[in-house]
Amino acid sequence: MHRIDLRLDHITKVEGDASMDVVVEDGKVTDVRFAIVEYKRFFTTAMKGKSIAAIPQHLARICGTCSNAHVMAAITACEDALGIEPTPQTKLLRRLVMHSLMIRDHALHLYLFVMPDLFGKDAFLDFDENNPEQHQLLHDGFDIKSAGNHLAELVAGRSVHANFPVIGGFLKFPSAEGAAESVQELKAARPAVLRLIEIFRKAPFHFDRKTKYMALVQNDTFGYLGDKIVTSRGETYERKDFRSHLEHVALPYSQASAYTYKGESYMVGALARLNLAKDKLHPGTKKSAAETLKLFPSTDIFHNNLAQAIEILHSIDESIDILSKNSFKPEPVVKVPMRAGTGVGVIEAPRGTLYHKVVIDKDGIVENGEVIVPTGQNQVNIERDVGTLVEELLPDAPKEKINFEIEKLIRAYDPCMSCGAHFLKVKWQER
Numbered sequence: 001m002h003r004i005d006l007r008l009d010h011i012t013k014v015e016g017d018a019s020m021d022v023v024v025e026d027g028k029v030t031d032v033r034f035a036i037v038e039y040k041r042f043f044t045t046a047m048k049g050k051s052i053a054a055i056p057q058h059l060a061r062i063c064g065t066c067s068n069a070h071v072m073a074a075i076t077a078c079e080d081a082l083g084i085e086p087t088p089q090t091k092l093l094r095r096l097v098m099h100s101l102m103i104r105d106h107a108l109h110l111y112l113f114v115m116p117d118l119f120g121k122d123a124f125l126d127f128d129e130n131n132p133e134q135h136q137l138l139h140d141g142f143d144i145k146s147a148g149n150h151l152a153e154l155v156a157g158r159s160v161h162a163n164f165p166v167i168g169g170f171l172k173f174p175s176a177e178g179a180a181e182s183v184q185e186l187k188a189a190r191p192a193v194l195r196l197i198e199i200f201r202k203a204p205f206h207f208d209r210k211t212k213y214m215a216l217v218q219n220d221t222f223g224y225l226g227d228k229i230v231t232s233r234g235e236t237y238e239r240k241d242f243r244s245h246l247e248h249v250a251l252p253y254s255q256a257s258a259y260t261y262k263g264e265s266y267m268v269g270a271l272a273r274l275n276l277a278k279d280k281l282h283p284g285t286k287k288s289a290a291e292t293l294k295l296f297p298s299t300d301i302f303h304n305n306l307a308q309a310i311e312i313l314h315s316i317d318e319s320i321d322i323l324s325k326n327s328f329k330p331e332p333v334v335k336v337p338m339r340a341g342t343g344v345g346v347i348e349a350p351r352g353t354l355y356h357k358v359v360i361d362k363d364g365i366v367e368n369g370e371v372i373v374p375t376g377q378n379q380v381n382i383e384r385d386v387g388t389l390v391e392e393l394l395p396d397a398p399k400e401k402i403n404f405e406i407e408k409l410i411r412a413y414d415p416c417m418s419c420g421a422h423f424l425k426v427k428w429q430e431r
Contacts, residue, residue, distance in 0.1 A: 268352025
């Protein structure tokens with residue numbers, strides 16, 4: 001075997017479209033190209049000339065799956081540009097918006113995309129209702145996702161394209177009755193999450209490769225909103241300085257922008273967050289998942305899925321606390337005079353750190369903007385991992401197994417190609 005060109009045209013059970021090309025010569029991987037093939041949609045170009053008030057809903061349309069992450073990042077950037085300080089109640093409600101997103105989005109990925117691989121199924125709905133374990137998992141998946149959806153509807157208006165959060169606050173507020181109902185639903189879903197954690201703790205898939213990690217870390221709690229970007233090198237950056245540590249890399253074969261950190265690939269997402277801040281998790285989560293948390297920090301990419309399951313538990317536990325200990329009163333949206341300025345918003349989306357930047361003139365009209373998404377940041381790291389994986393599988397593994405193992409590895413990252421700008425049909429050529 002002198003040369004193999006491996007091409008995966010469509011990667012399935014991920015959000016969006018991507019392809020993978022791997023070239024192997026004399027048993028060594030010489031080229032890996034992970035191409036995000038969703039066509040560029042020019043959202044940042046379309047920002048120009050719009051009123052700042054329109055930006056959160058405009059950028060939410062980048063992605064249907066994690067649209068509420070874009071809403072929150074855009075609002076944060078716009079408030080930074082205008083000098084708005086949100087009220088304590090607004091900050092609490094925004095934490096709930098992010099928790100609802102993590103619950104529903106992680107459940108979608110883990111049950112519908114990843115779990116079929118664990119049970120040798122093509123799809124989640126292929127699970128056998130007559131098998132007690134698979135019957136339970138079918139209902140667990142929809143129960144957890146439903147709890148996340150209803151929490152989002154309560155605090156954000158919708159589970160996608162949230163319409164209650166706006167620049168300066170919220171348009172509507174949770175009722176006491178709605179909060180109590182959500183608490184009961186979240187409590188009822190908690191045992192299902194514990195079963196989910198156990199399944200992914202025992203998952204047979206593993207792949208270790210040391211890399212760097214980066215995440216937004218809060219001082220007081222494990223969360224998804226904050227100002228400090230922390231790296232596994234021990235460095236800390238302010239959100240406004242994000243361009244001092246993210247290096248843009250042009251990949252001519254991909255529609256998405258890629259990034260490195262000090263010339264090296266790095267990873268963002270649930271695994272990065274737990275590796276850097278597991279000590280800040282909710283006390284109830286740390287108690288219930290104590291044995292599992294001993295696995296972190298981890299360099300096993302498949303533990304990204306385990307970390308996502310733990311984050312669902314944390315988001316449920318903290319949401320129950322917030323809803324149980326607070327009552328929410330109508331309050332006016334904070335408004336300030338328009339001014340020229342530059343704002344940066346950074347949040348932790350389900351798939352990792354999300355950056356929004358907006359530049360406005362004195363009338364609040366957008367002059368420029370930038371969006372850096374998690375999948376673009378993970379792109380180079382995915383290529384490095386796939387190259388290592390293929391070399392480990394060659395020369396004995398059949399082509400079909402290599403294809404499947406590449407797909408599983410990419411799925412572990414939970415990439416979102418819609419944000420970056422079917423699974424893989426592989427074409428082999430031996431030369």
